[in-house]
Amino acid sequence: MYDVIIIGAGPAGLSAAIASREWEAHVLVLDEFPKPGGRLLGQLHQEPNGEWWNGIKETGILMDKAEELNIDVRCGISAHHTEKTADGFTVHTNEGTFDAENLLIATGAAESAAPIPGWTLPGVMSIGAAQVMTNVHRVRVGDKGIVVGVNVLSAAIARELQLADVELHSMALPAVNPVTKDHGDPGKVMDGLVRIAHLAPSAFLRFGSKFAKAAWVRKLAVKFYPKGGVKMWGMPIHIRKSVVEINGNEEVESVTICDITPDGTPIKGSEKTVDVDFVCIAGGLYPLAELAAVTGCPFQYIEELGGQVPVHNEQMETPIEGLYVAGNITGIESAKVARAQGTVAGLSIAKQKVKDLADIEYRVDEAKQKVKAIRKEASIQFHPGIDEGRSKIEKAFQDYSNVT
Known part of the structure; x- marks a missing residue:
């Protein structure tokens, strides 16, 4: 006993x-x-x-x-x-x-799931799994990837992957569905970004985050968010783009990204294909x-x-x-x-x-x-x-x- x-x-x-x-x-x-x-x-x-x-x-x-x-x-x-x-x-x-x-x-x-079409393909993993494979098992998760889901956890682990010399194309939101509605909402995601902006290497971003604590400032920031994203550690973070599908036959080959409105609605005709060989999903x-x-x-x-x-x-x-x-x-x-x-x-x-x-x-x-x-x-x-x-x-x- x-x-x-x-x-x-x-x-x-x-x-x-x-x-x-x-x-x-x-x-x-x-x-x-x-x-x-x-x-x-x-x-x-x-x-x-x-x-x-x-x-x-x-x-x-x-x-x-x-x-x-x-x-x-x-x-x-x-x-x-x-x-x-x-x-x-x-x-x-x-x-x-x-x-x-x-x-x-x-x-x-x-980790919470954030399902999007194609998420069962080999090469798709949770952001936590990528962290464990990289930092614990010393296994390279791929040559070039993308992070789906912008939050405190994904931002921290994305940086860890970079430090391990793993190339990340960008971070973007998941397509909105009943499960991902909060994770795909640019306004709610912006609220979370404000809480980690003080960690950014850019003095401009750190300074700007102080003003973004006001709700009306965050709304403006979402509305006029740069199409090319805001870069942290050289990696674009997008909250006006979402990954609508993960593509591949037997493994991840690419993702389809589209522009979205400030409320997360996809903009038709804006779809683009990005070649990647792994995808990290971050649902919190x-x-x-x-x-x-x-x-x-x-x-x-x-x-x-x-x-x-x-x-x-x-x-x-x-x-x-x-x-x-x-x-x-x-x-x-x-x-x-x-x-x-x-x-x-x-x-x-x-x-x-x-x-x-x-x-x-x-x-x-x-x-x-x-x-x-x-x-x-x-x-x-x-x-x-x-x-x-x-x-x-x-x-x-x-x-x-x-x-x-």
Whole structure:
């Protein structure tokens, strides 16, 4: 019987394991990927202050600490079911069952689909898959490609592909359909671009983004957006062009692009063919929360957090006694926020073990404040209104607690 089983060896899971183990908790970390690190393994970008964020290096730091503390981290193990028991929790995996008094689910996020005609051809992949192939497996995804979907995630990973000497023709919107209506809306996409313009290498773009925070300025920017796109890192970003079809017989050979109106309507007769051999589709991220659902945790839909998230409080506790969550399962944010949340969760779990020690009470409060500070200083926000979203989920926890 472990004190805690942690599902997910990403930044949240590993940080939680370290924080709880430092208080001598008996910890088991499970992850289905062959290596620990989660999404950290694929991350490589330059911060606004000029420093480089290297996910592999950050993973190494966490794993060195985990090994120093003799934390049991097992990879290649897939957890497919969890259940609440009289003594705690049972986790069902492809390697048998494991029991613990507490359970932390830190499964992260998954990519949303953005289907367009031809998207089942070999050579079409999610933007996250391209990141993993390039930065983790060191596999070249193709010679020349295009990114379909303009958002925070696709902009960051497109830059990573460029750094790996992968040629990208451009970034453009997906054709509008019932699934992609938000991703294909130039106005909504412009709202997202404003949140990452401060990362652009052009001082002009960074300066202009300050004015674009006003809604009427963004509307004008969409209306008069350059036909040739706005270049970031030498790559055109189009929000007045959409990819309407991916072409090829047995693999990707080209895409068909057309001009669109400010509301996303295709302009007939503007279609052009662009030769590419791979396509990256970026539909955004959503919390990967199925295991929390089967454990009986209540959920709340909060758009600012990326979708359905488990009800939880600032201590990362859910209404299910002994069940905790941390990282992107609680809402889509950066790896730094996930790591800080993991520390909170680990300390909250340890607090149950050591009970009323003033020092750990202080450490939990300190860790909670650090989460807020990191969130405030984040160079990239995946969703607007993240603070409002966090307030909503905290209220949901309080409402649920009052009812039960």
